[in-house]
Amino acid sequence: MKRDPYPQGLASGWQVVDASALAADRTLEADVAIVGSGAGGGIAAEILARAGLKVVIVEEGPLKTSADFRMREADAYPQLYQESAARKTKDKAINILQGRCVGGSTTVNWTSCFRTPATTLAHWQREYGLAALGVEALAPWFEAVERRLGIRNWEVGPNENNALLLEAARKLDMPVATIRRNVEGCWNLGYCGMGCPTDAKQSMLVTTIPAALAAGATLVHHLRADRLRIAGDRVEALEGVAMEAAGLRPLPWRVQVRARHFVLAGGAIGTPALLLRSRAPDPSGLLGRRTFLHPTTVAAALMERAVRGYAGAPQSIYSDHHLDSVAVDGPIGYKLEVPPMHPVLFSTTLQGFGAAHAGLMGEFENTHALLALLRDGFHPDSPGGVVQLGDGGAPVLEYPINDFVWDGVRRSWLTMAELQFAVGAKRVYVVHEACAGYATMAQARAGIAALPLKPHLARIVSAHVMGGCGMAAEEKRGVTDDRGRYRGLANVAVCDGSLFPTSIGANPQESIYGLAARNASRLAEELSGRAAPALA
Amino acid sequence: MITRRQFIKAGLVGGAALAAAGLFYSRGPKQAPGGAVPPGLTLSERTIVAALVPAILAGALPASGAARSRSVEETVDGVGVAIAGLAPAAQKELAELFMLLDLAPARALLAGVWSDWAAAPVEDVAAFLEGWRFSRLALLRSAYAALHDLVLGAWYGNPGSWPAIGYPGPPEIVQ
Numbered sequence: 001m002k003r004d005p006y007p008q009g010l011a012s013g014w015q016v017v018d019a020s021a022l023a024a025d026r027t028l029e030a031d032v033a034i035v036g037s038g039a040g041g042g043i044a045a046e047i048l049a050r051a052g053l054k055v056v057i058v059e060e061g062p063l064k065t066s067a068d069f070r071m072r073e074a075d076a077y078p079q080l081y082q083e084s085a086a087r088k089t090k091d092k093a094i095n096i097l098q099g100r101c102v103g104g105s106t107t108v109n110w111t112s113c114f115r116t117p118a119t120t121l122a123h124w125q126r127e128y129g130l131a132a133l134g135v136e137a138l139a140p141w142f143e144a145v146e147r148r149l150g151i152r153n154w155e156v157g158p159n160e161n162n163a164l165l166l167e168a169a170r171k172l173d174m175p176v177a178t179i180r181r182n183v184e185g186c187w188n189l190g191y192c193g194m195g196c197p198t199d200a201k202q203s204m205l206v207t208t209i210p211a212a213l214a215a216g217a218t219l220v221h222h223l224r225a226d227r228l229r230i231a232g233d234r235v236e237a238l239e240g241v242a243m244e245a246a247g248l249r250p251l252p253w254r255v256q257v258r259a260r261h262f263v264l265a266g267g268a269i270g271t272p273a274l275l276l277r278s279r280a281p282d283p284s285g286l287l288g289r290r291t292f293l294h295p296t297t298v299a300a301a302l303m304e305r306a307v308r309g310y311a312g313a314p315q316s317i318y319s320d321h322h323l324d325s326v327a328v329d330g331p332i333g334y335k336l337e338v339p340p341m342h343p344v345l346f347s348t349t350l351q352g353f354g355a356a357h358a359g360l361m362g363e364f365e366n367t368h369a370l371l372a373l374l375r376d377g378f379h380p381d382s383p384g385g386v387v388q389l390g391d392g393g394a395p396v397l398e399y400p401i402n403d404f405v406w407d408g409v410r411r412s413w414l415t416m417a418e419l420q421f422a423v424g425a426k427r428v429y430v431v432h433e434a435c436a437g438y439a440t441m442a443q444a445r446a447g448i449a450a451l452p453l454k455p456h457l458a459r460i461v462s463a464h465v466m467g468g469c470g471m472a473a474e475e476k477r478g479v480t481d482d483r484g485r486y487r488g489l490a491n492v493a494v495c496d497g498s499l500f501p502t503s504i505g506a507n508p509q510e511s512i513y514g515l516a517a518r519n520a521s522r523l524a525e526e527l528s529g530r531a532a533p534a535l536a
Numbered sequence: 537m538i539t540r541r542q543f544i545k546a547g548l549v550g551g552a553a554l555a556a557a558g559l560f561y562s563r564g565p566k567q568a569p570g571g572a573v574p575p576g577l578t579l580s581e582r583t584i585v586a587a588l589v590p591a592i593l594a595g596a597l598p599a600s601g602a603a604r605s606r607s608v609e610e611t612v613d614g615v616g617v618a619i620a621g622l623a624p625a626a627q628k629e630l631a632e633l634f635m636l637l638d639l640a641p642a643r644a645l646l647a648g649v650w651s652d653w654a655a656a657p658v659e660d661v662a663a664f665l666e667g668w669r670f671s672r673l674a675l676l677r678s679a680y681a682a683l684h685d686l687v688l689g690a691w692y693g694n695p696g697s698w699p700a701i702g703y704p705g706p707p708e709i710v711q
Contacts, residue, residue, distance in 0.1 A: 001709075071706030074614070074693035078621035086622060086685065092678040189707060197709055248624060310703065343692035343703050348685040353669075354662055357688070358595030365702035391625050433669055456677035457670070 002185055002199035004066045005210040014213040016063065019242035020222040022253040028218065030056040031527060033238050033259040035225045035274065038104020039512035040496035041265030042204025043145065043535070044520035045212035048263070050533040051524035055217040056257050057209070058240055060224045060266075061101035061247060065205065069195030073344040076194035078246075080108050082269075089385065090398040093455030094293060095349075097463040098267060100247065101195075102221055103205030105267070106509060109463070110192050110314040110340060111181040111201055113151045114506035115142045116514065117320075119328045123378055128501045129473025132482045138514055145513040148535040149182040149202040156188055159312025161338045164303070164368045166317045168419035169336075174321040179337075181313065182509075190311045190340055211536050222247065223255055225266060226393070228278040233490045235262050235278075261527060263520070264469075264486075265496040268292075272387040272468035272498060273395035281488030286479050288387035290470050291397060292503035293462035294373040297409050298339070298349055299416035300360070301425035307368045309341030315507075322372075322415060323505055329379050332408035334372040335506060336415070341369060349459055351433045360429065370419060372412030374405060377467065377502030384503075387468050401460065406453040409460070413451075417444040431459040464508050469498035484519040495519060576616030581634045585612045585687070587653040591661040592687040596697065607696070614690025633679050646676070 010016060017026075031053040034041045041057060049055040064079055077085035082098040089096070099105035116138065124130040145151065158166060158178075169176035186200040199206050213219060223240040230236070242253040264271045272288035280287065315337050323333040339345070346369070347361055360367070376382045385399030401409075413430040418441060420428045427437045428444055432451050438444035451458070472478025475487055484499055486492040495516050497508050504511050521532035577585060589611045590597060598604040619630055636642045643649050647664040649656050668680035691697050698705055 072693075074617075078618075083623040083626065084618065084621040086618075086626065088626075091674060092681065187709075189709075191706060246621070248621070311707075343698065343701065344689050347688045347692040353592040353594075353665060353684055353688070355595035358593070361596065361692070361701050391628075394623065394625055396625075454677075455674055456681050459681075 002206070004199055005206055006063070006065045009210055009213055015216070015218040016213070017218065017220040018063070018222055019220055019240070019253070019255055020245045020251065022242050022251070022255070025254050025256070027256045027258065028056050028220070030054045030218070030257060030259040032056075032261045032263055033058065033257040034263040034265060035238065036104060036265035036267060036270065036496060037102050037204060037209055037219070038099060038265060038267060038496065039106050039204065039509050040516040041263065042103065042106065042208040043513050043516035044263050044265060044495045045217055046208035046215075046535060047517065047520040047532060048524050048527075049212040049215035049217040050536075051528045051530065053524065053527055055212060056259065057212065057217055057219045058223050058225055058238065058257065059102050059219065059221045060243065060270075061099070061221065062245075063102045063219070063221045064195060066195070066197050066199045069197040071189070071191040071194050071197055073194065073342055076108070077344070080195055090388075090396050091400070091455055093401060094295060094399060094460045094462050096293070096397070096465060097461070098269070098465060102209060102219065103203045106203035107195055107205045108193055109203075109507075109509060111183055112315045112318075112337070112507040113146075113180045113182050113510040116511040117323075117505050119323070120502065120505050123328050124501055128471065128477060130471055130482050130501070131473070138518070141514040141518045142510065144535050145510065145517050149207060149513065150184040151180050151182045151510065153178050154181045154313055154316045156186070156313065158316040159190065159309065160307045161309035161341060161368055162313075162315065162317040164307070164423050165319065165336065165338055165370060165419065168423045169319045169321070171422040172419065174319050175324070176317060176319045179316050179318050181316070186313065188312050190314055192314055193340055193342070193345070220255060224250065225270075225274050226277065228262065228274065228280065228492070230278060230280065230489065233281070233488065235489055235492055238262060260491060261523070262492045263495045263523070264492060265494075265516070267496055268465040268468045268498040269387055269395045269397055271494055271496055273389060273393070275469070275486075276387065276389055277393045280486070282479070283488050284476050284479055286470060288468050290377065290383060290501065291385040291387055291399065291468045292377040292466045292500070293385070293399060294464040294503050295376060295401065295405055295409070296374065296461045296463070297372045297412045297416070298369060298431040298459065298461065299413060299420060300350065300367050300369045300429045300431065301420035302363050302427045303366050303368050303425060306365050307341070308365055309338070309368065314338075314340035322412075323375060328375070332374050332376065332379065332382060332405060333505075334374045334408060334412045334415075336419070337371045337373065339369055339371050341367060349431060349461065351429070351431055351435065351459060356436070368420065368425070370416040372416060373464070374408045374412065375503055375505040376405065379404060384467055397465075401455060409453065409458055410448060410451070413448045414445065417441060417448065433457045464497070464503070466497040466500040466503050466508055469494045470501035471499050472501060483522055484515070493519060493523060574613045574616045576618065576620035577612070580638050582612050582616070584634055584637050584653045585615050587656050587661055588665070588683055589687055590658045591665055592684065593691055594658065594662070596691060596700065610694060610696070611687060611690045614694060615686045618686055618690055630682065633682070
């Protein structure tokens with residue numbers, strides 16, 4: 001088994017501050033303050049620290065490592081996720097899974113890696129003038145992060161839940177492929193969503209953050225980035241609020257980080273919210289707007305044989321048939337994947353209650369599930385959501401599900417039912433309160449056509465928050481430029497999924513890694529006056 | 537089941553009912569915070585959740601006896617722990633929901649449950665949940681979804697519920 005890098009690193013003098021244990025205010029000085037330790041912040045931290053710059057990384061969540069990861073949902077969700085994995089859109093129609101811990105969502109994601117699809121980059125070039133972000137121009141950056149994080153095809157083979165998608169797609173003549181994963185020496189346990197207990201997952205927690213600490217960076221966890229202190233067109237300091245150990249409520253202590261430059265990587269809800277709280281200039285008027293979620297639908301199928309979807313790599317097979325066979329800016333397309341099957345995640349997603357629900361849970365071992373991730377943001381009728389500030393400045397995402405999205409929801413249910421019946425499902429349940437299950441595809445067609453498309457009746461989930469500080473060549477069309485530089489603040493760069501002008505159309509972690517590696521390297525060169533170091 | 541007329545009345549009071557319940561309660565007597573109460577729920581909230589659990593977990597809870605009451609208690613505790621881990625804004629909204637459900641007129645009008653929660657027949661509670669599940673008011677549908685998620689999450693997060701669904705629990709890691 002790989003070794004948890006923290007005990008030895010801390011013993012060797014890594015600078016790690018637990019703000020929940022402070023007893024007074026503090027001030028830190030840095031060349032670069034990085035807000036957030038997830039996909040964007042982690043990559044930036046390694047590059048900037050190894051460039052010889054003094055880096056302070058601020059993380060709202062706790063530092064939890066493999067020794068703490070017990071593979072139990074009841075522990076993991078409150079410890080490692082935003083709002084105990086129950087973060088929701090304003091009308092509560094979409095449940096959002098987002099990490100809140102050192103490593104951010106990379107600590108709890110399901111390890112699926114995709115380069116930014118060529119169709120997405122072409123759309124950005126066409127619609128947002130992002131000429132520099134082409135497939136060839138980005139390839140070296142993707143190669144670098146793939147090397148750094150062990151991203152490669154999953155050769156062990158799919159678990160039964162994924163194998164059913166493979167078999168179904170082949171039967172229906174749909175293109176289907178293997179997912180690349182960021183793992184080294186993976187035990188194929190299936191508990192990636194609760195933190196990897198064997199340190200096999202090459203999350204920021206075990207890769208770039210330790211590398212940054214080894215290069216002299218300081219990590220302050222349990223510190224909420226409250227606001228940026230702005231003077232003219234520059235940020236002078238980040239004002240942080242220490243959080244109590246459970247991470248929900250603030251303590252009286254504040255930590256101020258004074259720096260030459262600020263890199264914002266708090267995720268596509270946290271980053272726009274920090275800028276809004278700071279009353280940052282917003283020349284495009286688009287700050288916090290065009291937030292995308294890959295709204296995701298779910299269909300469960302009862303199979304004759306055991307599926308045991310809790311065991312084995314959670315995601316290893318996907319199909320892009322319903323993305324690649326349609327126009328990117330036409331009716332909404334969707335990517336097909338499967339979720340890991342764990343009792344809390346599945347039972348709370350599944351519709352109904354009482355005997356009907358218990359009956360379905362009684363078939364838990366034999367249940368296969370599919371996901372359809374809707375590619376939002378490419379059509380004029382898909383404007384996404386808006387990040388707002390609620391009580392005490394806490395972020396709230398308003399994301400109304402409109403008819404354009406609902407149309408895709410219904411089509412995705414039909415597709416998933418068709419796939420599931422193709423591999424012998426006894427009964428298919430699309431996750432909608434009014435669906436009591438279908439025994440045949442004919443029943444499913446009639447039933448799905450009649451399902452009312454209303455919030456809360458259809459259960460929609462999301463694990464990918466993107467946008468809100470979208471890039472564009474023209475100032476009036478984008479909050480940031482193609483290097484992530486924030487328009488209106490000379491020493492601020494955004495370095496997370498907020499940058500995306502649309503959704504990605506694939507699990508976004510590698511898109512964030514690649515763009516962060518590119519932009520942080522350029523920033524390192526500017527700030528240090530030397531060539532940027534390669535990723536380790 | 538809530539009638540159409542009750543729906544319309546609920547529509548008239550709408551979200552204001554939640555706020556009004558909050559005002560009423562803030563002037564009323566505070567719940568004694570008994571020393572042994574687990575986090576997340578007041579005593580009166582525990583009574584409400586304890587009435588919801590047998591309806592939401594019908595078919596999953598042990599049929600009777602001490603095992604059943606212990607399971608209900610553990611699930612109520614689990615709901616409290618889950619609520620204590622939610623964002624302050626979500627905790628406030630849930631507290632308002634429970635305040636509303638604790639007011640006898642609201643309980644009767646909005647939920648269609650005429651007896652005290654402690655004495656409410658499980659069929660009445662199930663009918664209330666079913667009514668909110670399919671309510672025309674988004675607010676009530678989202679409240680149903682919250683109760684659904686809290687109770688089922690507390691139950692299926694408890695290793696005691698796993699054998700019945702054939703879930704072996706996480707593997708042992710031998711190093």
